[in-house]
Amino acid sequence: MCLINPTSRNLITPLKKDPYPIVILSVFGIAFGQFLFHWALDFASVLQVATMVTIMPIGVVFVACIIEGTKIIPPKTISGIGAFL
Numbered sequence: 001m002c003l004i005n006p007t008s009r010n011l012i013t014p015l016k017k018d019p020y021p022i023v024i025l026s027v028f029g030i031a032f033g034q035f036l037f038h039w040a041l042d043f044a045s046v047l048q049v050a051t052m053v054t055i056m057p058i059g060v061v062f063v064a065c066i067i068e069g070t071k072i073i074p075p076k077t078i079s080g081i082g083a084f085l
Helices: 013-017 019-041 046-067 074-084
Strands: none
Touching: 013 019
16 A cells, blocks of 8 residues: 555665665575474464464564564553454
């Protein structure tokens, strides 16, 4: 939706200004993490995979709270409770 209205955000400027950290984090942070996650699925049961997929978004909220100092606001709490229902 952000790309429909080009004045809403300038998504290319950070990549042009400082591409190396973005590319490194994309490759090693996201792609490598997904690779390890999918590789680990070969050694897990269905119940373990379902538990991890349910808990991961909640874990991200807590990690962001610890590392970045972001607040856990009510919408995050509600969506976390909704994941367990």
